[in-house]
Amino acid sequence: MAFGSMNSGDDAPMSDINVTPLVDVMLVLLIVFMITMPVLTHSIPLELPTASEQANKQDKQPKDPLRLTIDANGGYYVGGDSASKVEIGEVESRLKAAKEQNENVIVAIAADKAVEYDYVNKALEAARQAGITKIGFVTETKAQ
Numbered sequence: 144m145a146f147g148s149m150n151s152g153d154d155a156p157m158s159d160i161n162v163t164p165l166v167d168v169m170l171v172l173l174i175v176f177m178i179t180m181p182v183l184t185h186s187i188p189l190e191l192p193t194a195s196e197q198a199n200k201q202d203k204q205p206k207d208p209l210r211l212t213i214d215a216n217g218g219y220y221v222g223g224d225s226a227s228k229v230e231i232g233e234v235e236s237r238l239k240a241a242k243e244q245n246e247n248v249i250v251a252i253a254a255d256k257a258v259e260y261d262y263v264n265k266a267l268e269a270a271r272q273a274g275i276t277k278i279g280f281v282t283e284t285k286a287q
Contacts, residue, residue, distance in 0.1 A: 208249035209248055209250050209251065210253060211251065211252045211253070211270075212252075213252065213253070214255050215256075215257040217258060217262040219233075219234045221237045235269040239274070242274050248275060249277040249279060250270050250275050250278045251281050252278065
């Protein structure tokens with residue numbers, strides 16, 4: 144016989160590794176992880192740290208920011224002068240004057256809860272035109 148029989152008595156181990164099952168398992172795992180990963184990232188509960196009052200007081204910011212108040216009717220009041228209502232053009236000129244006096248001036252916008260967003264947007268635009276980059280919003284905290 145020219146060809147050897149199946150049972151030739153050669154008990155040498157097979158030198159090739161069959162990788163087909165390994166590839167199949169890896170592809171299945173890849174698909175499982177691709178499906179489950181977005182679900183896992185959206186359901187992570189976090190407890191974020193809160194800043195203490197002492198940390199806020201130790202900031203090296205100016206103690207008195209320039210206060211820009213917007214009442215419920217859309218009236219603008221600049222600084223501590225609550226008696227004189229000014230127009231948006233006057234707000235921009237006062238903010239420019241404050242920027243000239245102090246390069247690091249901070250504007251604190253205190254807008255009434257009922258005011259339309261357009262008035263707040265105009266105030267932000269006036270601050271931007273004046274060259275002021277540090278702007279904050281005044282809010283109230285609920286009593287404990």
